[in-house]
Amino acid sequence: MPRVADHDARHGQISDAVQRLIVRDGLAAVTVARTAAEAGMSVGLVQHYFTAKDEMLLTTFTRVNERFTARVDAAVNRGEAEGLTIAAMLRQALAELVPLGDARRAEFLVRLAFSGQAAHNTRLAAVQRETLAGVRARVRQAIDNGTECGEVDKGVDAGQQALRIVAFTEGLALHTHIDPGSTPEAAALAALDDQLGRVFTGTCRHHRAQTRASR
Amino acid sequence: MPRVADHDARHGQISDAVQRLIVRDGLAAVTVARTAAEAGMSVGLVQHYFTAKDEMLLTTFTRVNERFTARVDAAVNRGEAEGLTIAAMLRQALAELVPLGDARRAEFLVRLAFSGQAAHNTRLAAVQRETLAGVRARVRQAIDNGTECGEVDKGVDAGQQALRIVAFTEGLALHTHIDPGSTPEAAALAALDDQLGRVFTGTCRHHRAQTRASR
DNA sequence: CCGATAGCAATATAGTCATACGGTTATAGC
DNA sequence: GCTATAACCGTATGACTATATTGCTATCGG
Numbered sequence: 001m002p003r004v005a006d007h008d009a010r011h012g013q014i015s016d017a018v019q020r021l022i023v024r025d026g027l028a029a030v031t032v033a034r035t036a037a038e039a040g041m042s043v044g045l046v047q048h049y050f051t052a053k054d055e056m057l058l059t060t061f062t063r064v065n066e067r068f069t070a071r072v073d074a075a076v077n078r079g080e081a082e083g084l085t086i087a088a089m090l091r092q093a094l095a096e097l098v099p100l101g102d103a104r105r106a107e108f109l110v111r112l113a114f115s116g117q118a119a120h121n122t123r124l125a126a127v128q129r130e131t132l133a134g135v136r137a138r139v140r141q142a143i144d145n146g147t148e149c150g151e152v153d154k155g156v157d158a159g160q161q162a163l164r165i166v167a168f169t170e171g172l173a174l175h176t177h178i179d180p181g182s183t184p185e186a187a188a189l190a191a192l193d194d195q196l197g198r199v200f201t202g203t204c205r206h207h208r209a210q211t212r213a214s215r
Numbered sequence: 216m217p218r219v220a221d222h223d224a225r226h227g228q229i230s231d232a233v234q235r236l237i238v239r240d241g242l243a244a245v246t247v248a249r250t251a252a253e254a255g256m257s258v259g260l261v262q263h264y265f266t267a268k269d270e271m272l273l274t275t276f277t278r279v280n281e282r283f284t285a286r287v288d289a290a291v292n293r294g295e296a297e298g299l300t301i302a303a304m305l306r307q308a309l310a311e312l313v314p315l316g317d318a319r320r321a322e323f324l325v326r327l328a329f330s331g332q333a334a335h336n337t338r339l340a341a342v343q344r345e346t347l348a349g350v351r352a353r354v355r356q357a358i359d360n361g362t363e364c365g366e367v368d369k370g371v372d373a374g375q376q377a378l379r380i381v382a383f384t385e386g387l388a389l390h391t392h393i394d395p396g397s398t399p400e401a402a403a404l405a406a407l408d409d410q411l412g413r414v415f416t417g418t419c420r421h422h423r424a425q426t427r428a429s430r
Numbered sequence: 431c432c433g434a435t436a437g438c439a440a441t442a443t444a445g446t447c448a449t450a451c452g453g454t455t456a457t458a459g460c
Numbered sequence: 461g462c463t464a465t466a467a468c469c470g471t472a473t474g475a476c477t478a479t480a481t482t483g484c485t486a487t488c489g490g
Contacts, residue, residue: 002456002457002458002459002464002465002466002467003455003456003457003458003465003466003467004457004458004466004467005466005467005468025335026331026332026334026335027331028243028332029335031446031447031448032447032448032449033446033447033448041468041469042468042469042470043448043449043469043470043471044451044467044468044469044470044471045467045468045469047448047449047450048466048467048468052448052449053447053448053449109334112330112331112334113331113334114331115327115330115331115389116241116242116327116328116329116330116331116332117241117243117331118393119241119324119327119328119392120240120241120244125393128393129393129394132390132393132394133394133397136397160402160406163390163397163398163402163406164383164387164406164409164410166386166390167383167386167387167389167390167398167406168379168382168383168386169386170386170389170390171381171382171383171384171385171386171387171389172379172382172386174330174382174385174386174389175347175378175381175382175385177334178333178340178343178344178347179344179347179348182348182351182378183378183382187375187378191375191378191379191382194379195379198413217434217435217436217437217486217487217488217489218435218436218437218485218486218487218488219436219437219487219488220436220437220438246476246477246478247477247478247479248476248477248478256438256439257438257439257440258439258440258478258479259437259438259439259440259441260437260438260439262478262479262480263436263437263438266479267478267479268477268478268479431490432489432490433488433489433490434487434488434489434490435486435487435488435489436485436486436487436488437484437485437486437487438483438484438485438486439482439483439484439485440481440482440483440484441480441481441482441483442479442480442481442482443478443479443480443481444477444478444479444480445476445477445478445479446475446476446477446478447474447475447476447477448473448474448475448476449472449473449474449475450471450472450473450474451470451471451472451473452469452470452471452472453468453469453470453471454467454468454469454470455466455467455468455469456465456466456467456468457463457464457465457466457467458463458464458465458466459462459463459464460461460462460463460464
């Protein structure tokens with residue numbers, strides 16, 4: 001058969017170009033011509049890999065969310081490996097949502113840009129909803145583990161608290177972005193700690209935290 | 216002089232049309248031609264009142280934010296008139312941020328749509344930042360009043376808590392929008408109550424709450 | 431009552447956009 | 461080495477877009 005190309009790599013190149021454009025100039029500035037230029041390829045090639053612009057954006061959003069979820073997972077695994085308390089581990093994981101530093105800031109801008117579109121695009125909305133559900137599920141699992149372990153009081157509703165913790169974190173992230181002046185890094189993280197401290201009130205009985213999520 | 220028109224009324228008609236378009240089809244679907252049609256006037260007339268599309272959008276965003284802030288104030292005044300506790304009054308005011316019901320949902324969608332744009336438009340960002348600052352200031356004032364009155368413990372940092380409460384509320388609003396299934400109205404309001412309950416722990420000493428903001 | 435001017439409309443213009451399409455090149459299998 | 465076919469490019473096309481422009485109309489001040 002004819003010559004072969006690494007489709008996944010190409011999709012990645014294009015998605016990365018889209019993300020760079022969004023971060024630099026906003027979602028409205030993303031055109032397929034500009035994306036092609038940014039990715040260093042021709043318009044025709046972008047078309048070859050994405051039948052329509054919609055597909056390109058959906059794929060980009062999906063990939064961003066996957067990477068985002070992977071970062072949260074990585075933070076969880078790292079915390080676990082380092083033998084941190086569940087609360088400390090959650091803190092690291094949730095800090096991934098807040099736009100501190102270039103990487104997180106870029107990711108946040110992309111997710112924010114798509115938030116507006118998702119309201120009128122079923123497929124984008126689904127991706128967004130599932131990502132949110134995933135983060136909530138992980139936090140919920142951590143709280144459950146905390147309950148079993150002793151860091152969390154029995155009787156707290158894990159699902160309810162997970163919802164509140166994630167909501168708080170996202171609001172904090174948004175405000176950090178809108179007005180970094182009155183929400184400096186230290187204040188944001190302190191707020192996060194405080195919120196977590198209201199749920200994680202105890203100390204783990206085991207000497208090693210068991211935080212493996214079902215996944 | 217020639218015939219006169221009510222400029223403010225025209226601006227209002229056009230802004231309202233823009234808002235309806237955003238709610239129905241998203242910010243990307245807003246064109247001056249469609250706006251004119253939605254407002255029931257000619258393209259030329261829209262141009263007569265707004266020198267550029269940017270101006271039109273900025274004015275729309277400004278008006279939405281003013282209305283939004285006014286609603287928060289109205290809720291405060293209403294609570295005050297009804298002799299509610301400061302906590303109850305704040306609850307009503309903050310509930311205005313959450314997209315429950317058509318009016319609040321529409322307003323939320325418009326604010327969300329502009330959030331993405333504000334990241335790359337200084338003037339939109341300024342409006343957004345000032346609106347946020349206004350809401351925070353009102354919450355802060357309420358907490359200060361609560362401290363004086365006895366509903367809030369002395370020693371709580373009003374600014375810090377106001378920041379956290381507003382952030383939490385906005386996160387809750389966002390999640391209510393993204394996934395109303397797992398964030399039903401009752402759950403959102405309960406979460407809000409819980410968050411407020413962590414700051415407003417006491418009871419007012421005076422028989423009438425003093426909640427007048429400086430403004 | 432009249433003319434200057436704001437209000438208002440219709441059309442022209444220049445540009446951008448997503449997408450279609452025709453063509454070239456390289457290579458995997460035979 | 462031939463050939464089918466994926467990879468890839470450049471440009472054409474037609475739909476929109478924001479905005480400029482031109483001109484008509486109604487009415488306020490004198």
